[in-house]
Amino acid sequence: MKTAILIIVVLLTLQSCSRKSDSTPLVDYVNPLIGTAPACTLNALSHGKGSENNAQVVPYVTTPFAMTNWTPQTRATETKCIAPYYYNDSIINGFRGSHWLSGSCVQDYGSMSIMPVSGDLICSTEKRGSGFSHQKETSTPYNYTVYLDDYNIKTEMTATKRCGMLRFTFENAGSAHIILNPNSDEGQGFTAIINEQNEIVGYNPVHRIYQGWGEAAGFSGYFVARFNRDFDSFGVFQGEDIMERDTAIRNVQDLGGYATFLVQSGESIEVQIGTSFTSIEQARKNLDAELANRNFEHVEAELKATWEKVLNKVQVEGGSTTDKTKFYTALYHSLLHPRTFNDADGTYLSFSGGKQVLNSGDKDYYVDFSMWDTYRASHPLFNLLMPEANANMMWSLLDKAKNGDWLPIFPCWNSYTSAMIGDHVITTLADASIKNIIDISDEEYQYLIKNAFETPANFEDYKNGKGRRALSSYLKYGYVPLEDGVRESFHKNEQVSRTLEYAFDDFALSRIALKRNDTQNAEELLQRALNYKNVYSKADTCVRGRFADGSFTPDFDKLKRMSYITEGTPWQYTWYVPHDINGLKELMGGEKDFAEQLDRFHVSGQYWHGNEPGHQIPFLYNYCGQPWKTQALVSEIMLNEYDAGVGGLSGNDDAGQMSAWYVFAALGFYPVSPSVPEYVISGPHFDRISIQLNNTNLIIEAPGASSGKNYIQNAKLDGKIYTKNYLNHFDLLKGGKLEFEMGSTPNKDWGTAQKDRPYSLSRE
Incomplete structure (x- = not known):
C-alpha cells in the first residue's frame, strides 16, 4: 500500500x-465551489433570472x-x-x-x-x-x-x-x-x-x-x-x-x-x-x-x-493564479459529463426501459447527454483532447439507437426524452465522423437518416421522445409554422428556434452523407439546410414567427422573449446560422450591413452569454472581415462573464458547455460550426500553451497575451506566415508550433482576406 x-x-x-x-x-x-452561488457576472445581472442566474454546479x-x-x-x-x-x-x-x-x-x-x-x-x-x-x-x-x-x-x-x-x-x-x-x-x-x-x-x-x-x-x-x-x-x-x-x-x-x-x-x-x-x-x-x-x-x-x-493535457504558462484557477476549473467542469452507466465488469441495462442486461466489454457506456448544450463546444473539445473517450460516447449513442430503434435526441436517465429542441445527436455524431473519431456503419447511418425523414407511427413512441418534434410540419412548409404548437414536447412552441436548429442539423447530416457518397440525401439535406431563410423577415432584419400561409406574426419584438423562440429573443436567435454565415449576410443586405447589425446587437446589450444559443456570436466578425472585433469581444467575455469567485459562472453551466466555451476561448479558437473541421481564431490568452494531441504536442506561443495584449498582429504556423482567421482540425493534429504576435491595439489587416474566411455553405 x-x-x-x-x-x-x-x-x-x-x-x-x-x-x-x-x-x-x-x-x-x-476550485469546484466556483459557480455554486448566484452569478455575479455582468451579463447575468442583466439577463439571468431564476435558476438561470445560477450555474447549478456543485462541488463534486x-x-x-x-x-x-x-x-x-x-x-x-x-x-x-x-x-x-x-x-x-x-x-x-x-x-x-x-x-x-x-x-x-x-x-x-x-x-x-x-x-x-x-x-x-x-x-x-x-x-x-x-x-x-x-x-x-x-x-x-x-x-x-x-x-x-x-x-x-x-x-x-x-x-x-x-x-x-x-x-x-x-x-x-x-x-x-x-x-x-x-x-x-x-x-x-x-x-x-x-x-x-x-x-x-x-x-x-x-x-x-x-x-x-x-x-x-x-x-x-x-x-x-x-x-x-x-x-x-x-x-x-x-x-x-x-x-x-x-x-x-x-x-x-x-x-x-x-x-x-x-x-x-x-x-x-x-x-x-x-x-x-x-x-x-x-x-x-x-x-x-x-x-x-x-x-x-x-x-x-x-x-x-x-x-x-x-x-x-493542456499546460498553460503566463497569467496570474486567478487566470489559471479560472482555466483549470473550467476544464474540470467540462469533463464531468456524460456519465458512465456500466459497472466495472461492463454490465449495463439496455436503453429505454432496461429490459436487457448487456455488456460493454472493454469500453464504457455513457448516459446523460445534454445534447442541446454540449454539441457546441464540449464534444468538439473531447474530439481534440480525448478522442478515444468521445468515440465511446458516440458508440453509446448509436447503441441506444439499436436498442430503441430510434436515435435519441436528448438522452437522459438512459431514456428517450424530448427535453430540449433540435436533433443535435446527429450533429455530434457528424463532428466525430468528419474528424475521423468514429466510423459509422451502414446500419447506424440509417438511424440518422430515419431521424431526419420519418416520424414514429406509434403516437406513444413519439410522445416519449422518439423522432424529431414537428418534423412533418418542417418538411411540409420548410419551417415549423405557428399553428403547430409542438404539444408532445417538454418545450412547446418555439417554432422559429426549431426551424433554425433543424436546418443546422440537416447540414451536419449532409456532411456525413457526402462522406459516404450518398449524393441523393446529401443534396436534399443541403437544400433543407437553407430553411433558416424561411423564418427570416428582411423587413425586420430578424427571424420572426410565421404562419402556415406564409405571413409573419404581428406578435413581435426583437428585443423580448417570444413563444416561438427558445430561451431568448428573436434577435439573439437570428445569428443561429453557424453553417451559412455568408447566406445570412446576403439576407441582411451584404457584408457591410451584416457587420453593422452585429455592432448594433452588441451595443444594445442583447448578447447573453449565460445561455448557449448565442455562444457562436462573438466569433462571427471573422466572417465579415473584422476579426479584431472578435478578439476584443472574446477577451471582454472572458473577463466579465467568468470569475474565480463562487458566483463566477454566467448562467447554467449545462453539463460543462459554458466551461468548454471558456477553455476554447483561452486556447484562442472555437468550433463555430461542429461537423466542419475548423476552429475560428480569437487569439490565445496565455503566453504559452502546450496541448497533448495523441502522440504529439501542439505548442501555442503568444508572448504578452496573458498581460492584456489581446489583439493578433501576425501569426505563424510551423514557421510560415499564417493569415487565415481559422484553423483546420487536421492541421492541429499534426502538432508543431503556432506563434502569435500579440499587441494592445488592433491590426486591421490580419485575417481579413475573403479567401481566408471560415467555412460557410454559401460561397461569396
Whole structure:
C-alpha cells in the first residue's frame, strides 16, 4: 500500500516538474465551489433570472465522466431545477452520491445520502442537519472536507469512478450514528441492514421528471455501504420514527437505515459506498473492484493523480493564479459529463426501459447527454483532447439507437426524452465522423437518416421522445409554422428556434452523407439546410414567427422573449446560422450591413452569454472581415462573464458547455460550426500553451497575451506566415508550433482576406 502511494506521489511530482515555471499541481488550481452561488457576472445581472442566474454546479469529488459524483448536500430533494448544494445555504443535511446533471435544470435521480450525527439519534433529513462554515470547508476534485459544527464531526470524501469513500472523525466521545437513505421524493425505495457484513444497502427508483410526466425510467440507483468496524446497534427509520434492530424498510416517505457506534474522542469511522444502476449485487461488485483493501489516503492520492494526468493535457504558462484557477476549473467542469452507466465488469441495462442486461466489454457506456448544450463546444473539445473517450460516447449513442430503434435526441436517465429542441445527436455524431473519431456503419447511418425523414407511427413512441418534434410540419412548409404548437414536447412552441436548429442539423447530416457518397440525401439535406431563410423577415432584419400561409406574426419584438423562440429573443436567435454565415449576410443586405447589425446587437446589450444559443456570436466578425472585433469581444467575455469567485459562472453551466466555451476561448479558437473541421481564431490568452494531441504536442506561443495584449498582429504556423482567421482540425493534429504576435491595439489587416474566411455553405 505504501509503495502504491509513493508511486502516485512520484507521478504527480514528475508531472508538475514538466512545467517550466510553476510547480503547483494543476489540479490544485481547480476550485469546484466556483459557480455554486448566484452569478455575479455582468451579463447575468442583466439577463439571468431564476435558476438561470445560477450555474447549478456543485462541488463534486469525482473522476472524469464518473457513474456517481459525491457532494455535500444542502437540499435533500430530487426536485427539478434544485441542485444538491448551494453555497449560500447554511445547513448540511447529508453527503450525496449524486447523479445530478452538473450545471443543469433537470433533477437528480437514483441518489442516496449519508449523514453522521453524534449524541441523540436524529434520522429525518429535515431535522438532522448541521450548521457549517466555509472557513472550515475545503473543496477539490479529489477531496471534500468540512466540519459539522452542531456535532463536532470532521467529514472527508474521496471517490473512484463508481464508488465513494467517506471518513468521519468524531470529536465527541459516546454515541455516534451514521444514517443512510435513498433520496426519493415519491415515497419509494428500499434500505436494508446486513449486520453480519457491516453493510447498509438500498436503492432509489429513477423517474423521468424533467420529461414532464414523471414516468418510471425502468431502473434504480443502487448502493452498498460497507463500514470498517462492527455496528454497536442499528435500525431503520421513516422520518422521525425509528425502528431499532429492524433490518429492512421500503416504499414509504423519508425512509432509511442507520448504524450506531460507541466512539472515543478523535476516533474515525470509514465508509466505502459502491453504486450501480443494475442491482445491489453489482454495486457490491463495483465496491470490491474499486475499493477492496484500500485506505482513504490511497484512494485520494489516486484520484488526485487521475485529475492531474487529465489536466496535464493542456499546460498553460503566463497569467496570474486567478487566470489559471479560472482555466483549470473550467476544464474540470467540462469533463464531468456524460456519465458512465456500466459497472466495472461492463454490465449495463439496455436503453429505454432496461429490459436487457448487456455488456460493454472493454469500453464504457455513457448516459446523460445534454445534447442541446454540449454539441457546441464540449464534444468538439473531447474530439481534440480525448478522442478515444468521445468515440465511446458516440458508440453509446448509436447503441441506444439499436436498442430503441430510434436515435435519441436528448438522452437522459438512459431514456428517450424530448427535453430540449433540435436533433443535435446527429450533429455530434457528424463532428466525430468528419474528424475521423468514429466510423459509422451502414446500419447506424440509417438511424440518422430515419431521424431526419420519418416520424414514429406509434403516437406513444413519439410522445416519449422518439423522432424529431414537428418534423412533418418542417418538411411540409420548410419551417415549423405557428399553428403547430409542438404539444408532445417538454418545450412547446418555439417554432422559429426549431426551424433554425433543424436546418443546422440537416447540414451536419449532409456532411456525413457526402462522406459516404450518398449524393441523393446529401443534396436534399443541403437544400433543407437553407430553411433558416424561411423564418427570416428582411423587413425586420430578424427571424420572426410565421404562419402556415406564409405571413409573419404581428406578435413581435426583437428585443423580448417570444413563444416561438427558445430561451431568448428573436434577435439573439437570428445569428443561429453557424453553417451559412455568408447566406445570412446576403439576407441582411451584404457584408457591410451584416457587420453593422452585429455592432448594433452588441451595443444594445442583447448578447447573453449565460445561455448557449448565442455562444457562436462573438466569433462571427471573422466572417465579415473584422476579426479584431472578435478578439476584443472574446477577451471582454472572458473577463466579465467568468470569475474565480463562487458566483463566477454566467448562467447554467449545462453539463460543462459554458466551461468548454471558456477553455476554447483561452486556447484562442472555437468550433463555430461542429461537423466542419475548423476552429475560428480569437487569439490565445496565455503566453504559452502546450496541448497533448495523441502522440504529439501542439505548442501555442503568444508572448504578452496573458498581460492584456489581446489583439493578433501576425501569426505563424510551423514557421510560415499564417493569415487565415481559422484553423483546420487536421492541421492541429499534426502538432508543431503556432506563434502569435500579440499587441494592445488592433491590426486591421490580419485575417481579413475573403479567401481566408471560415467555412460557410454559401460561397461569396
